[in-house]
Amino acid sequence: MKKYDVIIIGGGAGGLTVASGASSLGAKVALIEKEQNLGGDCLHVGCVPSKAFIQAAKELYTARNKATSLGLTVSGETTLKQVNERVKKSIDVIQEHDSDERFTSMGIDLYKGYGRFTSDHTVLIHNEEIYGKRIVIATGSRPFVPPIKGLEEAGYWTNETIFKQEHLPKELLVIGAGPIGLELSHAMARLGSNVTVVERAPTLLSKEDSDISHVASKNLERELTFLLESEVKEVKRENGKKNVMIDVKGTMKQFTFDEILVAVGRTPNSDKLQLERAGVQMDEKGFVPTNDRLQSNVKHIYAIGDINGKYPFTHVAGEEGKTVVQNVVLGIPKKMSYNEIPWIIYTDPEIFHVGITEAEAKNKGIEYSVYKVSLEDVDRFVADHDTSGLVKIITNSKGNMIGAHAIGNGSGDWMQTVIFAMKNKKKIGDLSQMIFPYPNHAAAIQRTADLYWREKLFSGIIPKLTKTYIKWFR
Template sequence: MERIETDILVIGAGSGGLSVAAGASQMGARVVLLEGHRMGGDCLNYGCVPSKALLAAAKQAHAQANGRAFGIADHAPQVDYAAVMEHVAGVIAEIAPVDSQERFEGFGVRVIREYGQFLSPREVQAGNHVIRARRIVIATGSRPFVPPIPGLDTAPYLTNETLFDLRERPEHLIIIGGGPIGIEMAQAHRRLGSRVTVIEGERALNKEDPDLRQIVLDSLAEEGVEIVEGCKVAEVRSSDGIEIVAEDGRAFAGSHLLVATGRRTTVDRLNLEAAGVELSGREIRVDAGLRTSNRRVYAIGDAAGGAQFTHLAGYHAGVIIRSILFGLPSKAGMAHIPRVTYTDPELAQVGLTEAEARDLYGDRLEVARFDLAHNDRAVAERRGKGLAKVMVVRGRPVGASIAGHQAGDQIALWALAVSGGLKMGQVAGMVAPYPTFAEVNKRVAGAYFSPKLFDSQAVKRVVRAVQRWIP
């Protein structure tokens, strides 16, 4: 048994863990990194990267089939599903060296390809290694949550961890779960030629602004995706294909089943009791600085509970590096963390939605809106379906919601505005190149000021007075 002494032990080589390991090692700390499965974690291997690669392929197929508006004949795409999935695998392989063991060993990180288990508040065993660390970071991520639906345990279902292994296109893909993963994969497979049915127990994309979610769901419906909301699954049957039986008696038959009902933190094998790390339900309990009940142990990313985004894990890494390496107080916030559903059109959010802001601020809230149909670039590209909203209190944005082309890119400006406490006047004063989708943000900021300038009788009186006195 090898015993190792180190400054920082990172458990998990996903986005957050890799960020901590790279940053801490390059700034002079001794770092050990444990990973029992694949370097890069869920994002690289099963999540963000493969799903966006699949969506990109689906977008190409959709473009071939929908050129008439541009004077180009529609052409039914010939989809080679196996080749599409090889494209996905190729994208993963191209990015993988960035997250590789060799690269991090080049930074000076000791990488051990084993799972870790706490022996004590400061010691972790990984294979034939016992690591004693001054600080320990749990970055073990999450895995698909599979609900206890009768019959599901014996059915041949897919999750995001197995979907990208397919090489034969599903004839009829049934998806349980209408969250971002389910909705993205529904549109991708429909565009690649599968029939798709999404079954959601409540509302699809139910965390999002109702106006914006409807824009996205209507687009999917127009493309032929069947979305069944308010439908709770009672049973899964599998003999010749898949059959989903709902509580109200409805039945849905298909060839393949994708379970996309959320994710659960991966903490089972850690033996957290030995470390004195407390749980809140199935999530690790952390304070505002992401420190657990054991003052030497931190949890970041999905392991810390709450929102599950790769960019949030990276942000968490920066928060704790400040604390661990420099002993400085550092707290994590959520108000400036954006989220995106990468459908076409995309749906993006940062800060408060309109409903959340209205509950919090009441009559003090002002909402600025801009329809993408009035953006000239959107008109030129036949991308005018969409809406931008910004929630404003005392001249400062507290949230922004965008549904439309490149919404995920557009939301970045509002993430900066919320994070930096910018005023609407600063965004309105920005000069955006014409014609671009970036003008949407300037125009929605302008929409905030328009009533104040153009509908104000006081402003009109001042302007008339000035005109009389100017020579």
């Protein structure tokens, strides 16, 4: 039986971070991956393909809708085959960075197949059993498919299959209005489908700040049809179409669609690990709970990424991987902090989120201030003729930023300065001290931070004192 310092089950973002980091520090590492290629869902059916897909849709939409204002006419239609061929090219380029050869050249032993625990220190792949002093579970998650009558028989798409399709449906039903559902719905609408989104909740984007979700909802409603407080009850396939019964706010209605995309959440890939043989506990949904050092209840077995049920983001899995390397290889009691975890919803315009919302600040009884600027007041967005959006920064009574939110073209990029400032305990006033090139999209941050100084310097007693000073001494 081969023995390793670290066994990693799962070759996605988190697993690859641990494998490369541990090996570079001198540990003997085994990496187990069930798929043919490394990279995980993010590379093959998640982050990378979806962003390539969304970008293609955005370019088509811009060409069709913006060209007319400049006297041009655009004609022709695209197919999903053409779009997904472009998506595959993006995957292939990045796949080179996650190639088998790259990791085996580091001295990592790579096993292809399902890893199953046989004890708390041993894992079986096919017919080979290996031993690990410490084991990291990084098996990710997969789309959750709700038990809707007739859905399996009628057929459906998920984020794992949409990037393999060739034909654009005229009428598309999307079940679920979470980030994945909204991103793909918006892209499909811009490619040419009539998209109807069914969501059980009464509002969209409930995890976002209310000012942001209000603007986003109004934008999305221009291109998508939403059935809120609604639920799909039954699907029947007839004459190549899908007849769908939907409970719309208590009233049953029938609709006909060409295809159905299911995007109602994720379920952890823990069912084939045989965790009970290792004594690892799961919650009722199959996630592996961890402490702040990312240890399961079995202290030498760690869980990172989607499998631990915390934040289902690739960048979080990578950061958790870095934390685990320090704990597993170096023995440094490193804790994972989620205080400044950002996320972006890649609709158009993008939605940026870091820290808490105003509602959360209010519910926690925090004394807070809000600084908010519309992109209509930022010259670069005016020049771009793209002013839909805003920036909103929430501070505590000392001016420390506890939440920052934005919606606007490229906000996921130009709001990065705020993450750095929050991470380094800078106050909102510090952002105003930066020199931003003019005209620049990030000037939206400067305009927002300037409000802080305007409030401090140009109201209250200070203007009275300076007026007296000028009168007598200047």
